[in-house]
Amino acid sequence: MTLTLRSIAKTFAGGTRALLPTDLQIEQGEIVSLLGPSGCGKTTLLRIIAGLETPDPGATVRFDGEDVTALPVEKRQVGMVFQSYALFPNMSVRKNIGYGLKMQNLPKAEIAARVEEVIALCRLEPYADRPVTALSGGQRQRVALARAVAPRPRLLLLDEPLSALDAALRGQLRDELALLLRSFGITAIFVTHDQDEAMAIADRVAVMSHGRVVQIGTPEALYRNPATAFVARFVGAAMPLGGRIEDDRLHLPGGALPLASATVGHQAFVRAEDVRLDPDGALAARVETVTFLGTHYRVALSGATEQPLFALHSGLSAPAPGDSVRLSIAPGAILTLPTEDRIA
Template sequence: MTLTLTNIAKTFPGGTKALLPTDLEIAKGEIVSLLGPSGCGKSTLLRIVAGLETPDPGAKIVFDGENVTQQSVETRKIGMVFQSYALFPNMSVRGNIGYGLKMQKLPRAEIDARLEEVIALCRLEAYADRAVTALSGGQRQRVALARAMAPRPRVLLLDEPLSALDAALRGQLRDELAILLRQFGITAIFVTHDQDEAMAIADRVAVMSQGEVAQIGTPEALYRNPATGFVARFVGNAMPLSGRIHADQLHLPGGVLALPRHAEGHDVLVRAEDIRITAQGPITAHVETVTFLGTHYRIALAGASDAPLFALHTGLSAPAPGAEVRLSIAPEALLILPREVSA
């Protein structure tokens, strides 16, 4: 199902603008993530699509050519998965999944057929007759997804579906959720503040800031070609390099860096994986802390720029805290972006 959002905005009583006018086009079967910090408007946009929130006048929500802007949440045929899963504790897995089908008053044979279909797809056969209270967090997440999919909704909305899980399980379930959504082949929007989750699951990511979409694109496009410093910082944790720009050089407290082009009037940012600790680098820094993370070390560096920088260092050993090191950054690895005006 295609989903077209036009001029979607939300102003709360008192004048607070939670969402500025937003347009979004989502293709049939596409998975789009709304990514951003708390308070950026992503959950408000999701709730408007669901019919749980009324947009400002002038908004238009179209499902497959049908204007549903004035329709109630019940008639929009939306599937939703919440952070809390909102499962019925007094029902079995099968009872939870079949609840929506019973509310639709479908024939018993059709209910049973759909139940078996989604239970198999979500790999819940071994748990179908168990109480949901006896399941792990990951199993409950699959039940919530199966329950949302059983009525065959036109679009699936997911609001922070993995945030209630611990870090180790969240990584495992993130990949599982990406597989399941593609198996369902359904148009889906999910809200998250976790960039890894958004990039692992979504076909396209809409990065939101202060009530509007700052940039939308594939995960690769956002990472490699961020349009603003905010997007660069939020997708990939880019760090600003504060110094004086003269033509194609950046003069930093720790030395001078070559830039890929003239950059007056712009901000320069770099990601941790692009900072190299080398014997002959043009930048001097001091090691503040060293954290071993298994595949690499995360090294905090002072003195190179006004704010501390972090480098990801591979190898069997790392410089000790307090050591003076030299840094190099390839010019093509630097992000040259329009200067942001402080609010």
């Protein structure tokens, strides 16, 4: 299903502007993540798409071109997975999955066939007759997914689907969820505040801040070409360099760096992997701390920039705290970006 959102805005009673007018187009089968810090409006947007929340007047939500803005949630044929999973604890896996189908008054044989189909798809065969209370967090998550897709929704919506799990399990289930969502072939939107999760699961990520989608793109596009300082920091783990842009150079306390392109008034950012320890480098710095991380060292540096700067250094040896070093950063590795409030 293709989802088209036009001018979706939401002002809550009391005046909180949770969403500013937002347009978004999501294609058939696409998996899109709404990514942003707490309070940026992700859940509000998801709830409007589901029909659980009414947008401000002037908004339209279209499913395959059909205007569903006034259609109540139960008529929209959306599947939902919440962070709590909201499973029925005293029912078996099979009964939980079949629940939505029963509500649709489907023939018994049809219900049974569909339940078995999603049980196989979500690899839940060994647990099908257990009560959900006898399952691990990861298994419950698969039951919640299976229950959401069993009625063959037009659209699948997931709100922080992995947040109830501990960190180790989250990482493991991320890839599994990415594969499962693709195997369903259903257009899916999931909300997360976790960058790694969004990047690992989604075809495209919509980065949100203060009620707006500031950029939407593939994980690679967001990482390589962030549109704003916010996206560079939040998605790309880029560090602000500070300093002053003048004459196509970035002037820093430790020296001046040539820039590939420069706009006065923009901010400069760099990623730790692009900061090189280089005896011929233009920047002077002092090593503060060195952390061994297996494949590389993480070197904290002072003096080159006003704020702390880090370099990821690979090699057999690393400098020691207190050493004076020189740094280089390739012109193309310095991102010069408008701060968010300068975006029209």
